[in-house]
Amino acid sequence: MKLNIAVLPGDGIGPEVTDQAIKVLQAIALEFDHTFIFKQASVGAIAIDETGSPLPDATLALCKQSDAVLFGAIGDPKYDNNPNAKVRPEQGLLKLRKELGLFANIRPVKAYDMLLDKSPLKKENIKNTDISIYRELTGGIYFGEKKLNDTETVASDLCEYSQEEIERITHLAFKAAQTRRKKVTLVDKANVLETSRLWRKVVKQVAAQYSDVELDFLFVDNAAMQMILNPKQFDVILTENMFGDIISDEASVIGGSIGLLASASVGNKHAMFEPIHGSYPQAKGKGIANPVASILSAAMLLDHFKLHNEANMIRLGVEKSLQLQITTPDLNTKHENITTDKVGNFIEDFISHPKDTNLNFANIHLGQSTII
Ligand SMILES: NC(=O)c1ccc[n+]([C@@H]2O[C@H](COP(=O)([O-])OP(=O)(O)OC[C@H]3O[C@@H](n4cnc5c(N)ncnc54)[C@H](O)[C@@H]3O)[C@@H](O)[C@H]2O)c1
Numbered sequence: 001m002k003l004n005i006a007v008l009p010g011d012g013i014g015p016e017v018t019d020q021a022i023k024v025l026q027a028i029a030l031e032f033d034h035t036f037i038f039k040q041a042s043v044g045a046i047a048i049d050e051t052g053s054p055l056p057d058a059t060l061a062l063c064k065q066s067d068a069v070l071f072g073a074i075g076d077p078k079y080d081n082n083p084n085a086k087v088r089p090e091q092g093l094l095k096l097r098k099e100l101g102l103f104a105n106i107r108p109v110k111a112y113d114m115l116l117d118k119s120p121l122k123k124e125n126i127k128n129t130d131i132s133i134y135r136e137l138t139g140g141i142y143f144g145e146k147k148l149n150d151t152e153t154v155a156s157d158l159c160e161y162s163q164e165e166i167e168r169i170t171h172l173a174f175k176a177a178q179t180r181r182k183k184v185t186l187v188d189k190a191n192v193l194e195t196s197r198l199w200r201k202v203v204k205q206v207a208a209q210y211s212d213v214e215l216d217f218l219f220v221d222n223a224a225m226q227m228i229l230n231p232k233q234f235d236v237i238l239t240e241n242m243f244g245d246i247i248s249d250e251a252s253v254i255g256g257s258i259g260l261l262a263s264a265s266v267g268n269k270h271a272m273f274e275p276i277h278g279s280y281p282q283a284k285g286k287g288i289a290n291p292v293a294s295i296l297s298a299a300m301l302l303d304h305f306k307l308h309n310e311a312n313m314i315r316l317g318v319e320k321s322l323q324l325q326i327t328t329p330d331l332n333t334k335h336e337n338i339t340t341d342k343v344g345n346f347i348e349d350f351i352s353h354p355k356d357t358n359l360n361f362a363n364i365h366l367g368q369s370t371i372i
């Protein structure tokens with residue numbers, strides 16, 4: 001298969017983790033005889049520095065022409081710490097999601113057996129957790145009218161949802177549940193918010209078309225607690241934009257690091273693949289950023305094009321790396337010197353030697369060095 005992939009590395013650790021995903025995709029292309037053409041463009045703070053815009057026209061045009069977008073991360077403390085900044089890196093990401101019509105953001109959350117002791121949560125509570133979060137991505141409070149009064153003493157952000165916006169992601173969530181454990185939990189704040197009451201009404205109506213799927217409701221405050229106490233109760237979580245943002249970072253604690261959580265953002269025409277984490281500016285250039293979220297986002301990209309064997313090969317490589325503790329310091333206490341690059345090299349090597357079942361992974365080539 002031939003795929004044109006727009007690569008938007010962005011800021012902070014974005015470029016270094018995205019490099020590993022590209023490396024892995026290139027290995028897949030070689031091994032499975034595909035042609036992946038990567039074209040890079042700027043977004044976020046670096047794009048503001050270069051062009052004055054967090055999403056230059058050329059970047060948006062490239063994304064629209066491509067089959068898929070591989071996104072790194074955006075954000076820089078010089079904007080985070082400046083409330084008066086008129087242009088912000090985050091606006092680039094939000095505009096991109098809106099322009100590409102990426103209304104559903106799918107965030108898988110998994111407890112890997114070999115990482116159970118990396119989570120601060122109780123092993124017996126998280127073992128076998130497997131959740132798919134369906135986060136609405138182009139509506140709600142993120143995109144409603146924003147106001148600041150003349151004296152800059154009162155501000156507001158409007159949270160708005162239409163029936164149509166709720167329906168389209170709800171169908172995706174129910175279809176996903178049909179292929180999983182057949183349960184959807186709607187997370188909302190219907191005891192307070194009018195938008196949440198609309199969500200409940202519309203989701204119930206759509207649910208009637210999926211009689212094989214159980215529908216459950218949970219207020220977001222309780223859901224935040226349940227995510228820590230008993231995450232195994234969840235199969236598909238369906239929720240609005242801001243609740244999905246918050247609850248997915250919280251859920252990353254189950255896996256042991258946010259550096260593991262990938263996502264797919266999909267719409268009717270375009271698709272983008274991005275880690276759920278941000279630009280982690282403190283880690284930039286240090287080689288300590290975990291690239292697995294980006295690498296697993298690449299696996300989701302392959303799944304999107306029905307290249308499931310290829311995607312599974314990446315997942316196997318990731319699992320092998322976790323098993324052997326070939327991981328960055330966020331998950332590693334055994335080997336100190338496993339850098340972002342080395343994790344990428346290991347997974348690349350795993351893909352390149354699939355037929356060699358006797359491959360001694362403990363001695364596998366890790367770029368310039370070898371780990372025993
Ligand atoms: N999709 C995105 O591009 C995105 C997402 C979230 C935040 N942001 C932006 O990123 C900047 C920093 O935000 P933040 O510090 O709140 O969130 P962050 O996700 O960048 O980092 C939070 C913490 O998570 C951990 N972490 C994140 N990525 C990791 C990785 N790959 N490997 C290991 N550990 C990792 C680190 O402990 C880090 O301190 C801000 O400007 C924010 O707006 C961007």
Ligand SMILES: CC(C)[C@H](C(=O)O)[C@@H](O)C(=O)O
Nearest residue numbers: 075090093094245276277278
């Ligand atoms: C950077 C920010 C706009 C973004 C969001 O809130 O959607 C991020 O937190 C994410 O989860 O992708």
Ligand SMILES: [Mg+2]
Nearest residue numbers: 245246249276
């Ligand atoms: Mg977030």
